[in-house]
Amino acid sequence: MEETRRPVSEPARPPGPGAAAHGHPRRPEPLRAEPAAGVPERVWYAAYGSNMQADRLACYLRGGRPPGAARTYPGCRDGTPPARSVPVLLPGALYFALESAVWGGGVAFYDPAGTGELPARAHLIGVGQFSDIAAQERHRSPGADLALDEAVRTGRQQLGRGPYGTLVCPGSLDGLPVLTLTAAWPPGRAPLNAPGAAYLRLVAAGLAEAHGWSPRRAAAYLAARPGAAGHWTTATLLRQLAGA
Numbered sequence: 001m002e003e004t005r006r007p008v009s010e011p012a013r014p015p016g017p018g019a020a021a022h023g024h025p026r027r028p029e030p031l032r033a034e035p036a037a038g039v040p041e042r043v044w045y046a047a048y049g050s051n052m053q054a055d056r057l058a059c060y061l062r063g064g065r066p067p068g069a070a071r072t073y074p075g076c077r078d079g080t081p082p083a084r085s086v087p088v089l090l091p092g093a094l095y096f097a098l099e100s101a102v103w104g105g106g107v108a109f110y111d112p113a114g115t116g117e118l119p120a121r122a123h124l125i126g127v128g129q130f131s132d133i134a135a136q137e138r139h140r141s142p143g144a145d146l147a148l149d150e151a152v153r154t155g156r157q158q159l160g161r162g163p164y165g166t167l168v169c170p171g172s173l174d175g176l177p178v179l180t181l182t183a184a185w186p187p188g189r190a191p192l193n194a195p196g197a198a199y200l201r202l203v204a205a206g207l208a209e210a211h212g213w214s215p216r217r218a219a220a221y222l223a224a225r226p227g228a229a230g231h232w233t234t235a236t237l238l239r240q241l242a243g244a
Helices: 054-062 127-137 149-154 197-211 215-223 234-242
Strands: 009-011 028-030 042-047 085-091 093-097 107-111 117-126 156-158 166-173 176-182
Touching: 042 085, 042 127, 042 166, 054 127, 054 197, 085 166, 085 176, 085 197, 107 176, 117 127, 117 176, 117 197, 127 176, 149 156, 149 166, 149 176, 197 215, 197 234, 215 234
Parallel strands: 042 176
Antiparallel strands: 009 028, 009 085, 042 117, 085 117, 093 107, 156 166, 166 176
16 A cells, blocks of 8 residues: 655745855745656655755765765766755654764654654756665665665655665655655664764755755754754754854
8 A cells, every 4th residue: 555645845946046045044835745657767866964965965976075074975877966956845854863984973864754844955866866875875886776666656665774774755846756765763763863063064054055044043953853952952053053
């Protein structure tokens, strides 16, 4: 039986180029979550963590090491930038768990069954690019296209048991499937862990680029997420973002 999907929302575009980058928040507009007709050549990769930030995503696409990271990424077979990148709201919630070998501290995961909406950024890329990003997220070598039919048809597909081994399709945008990666386990069973400052700075930068969020709004949101709550406060995180 196919899962019932809640709508994916895309915030309205700002009145002029670069508006979001100057701190003007975009008002969310709900989109009808129409099922995609099969797997096309291009898909929307919904990034909700550090890959919301364009320069960070470029390391996955073209290869390289982002500032503050302990890993160099091999990149995709096709390093072309996304055809479009748009802000979206995914049904569900964000939490931080595990221990990152790249950043230290916890990293972001998506709970599609969670309450509320999760701000994300959808990048329009090729299926091969998405497959190579998924491989790098799972610490595997890029080079083989994923069969995405199950995820598009049912809303979920298991790639493996480790972190980012679960493929989720919460809906579609402009007739193309929206895909993202998360963990197989629910947040109640995950070892929650506070993220480090360097990682949170990237996530906050992505929220600013995609949604036009101010540092204060990003700090309040991130500090309240499970895993971060109790370790970070809005004030302490805002000081880290101001010193970036």
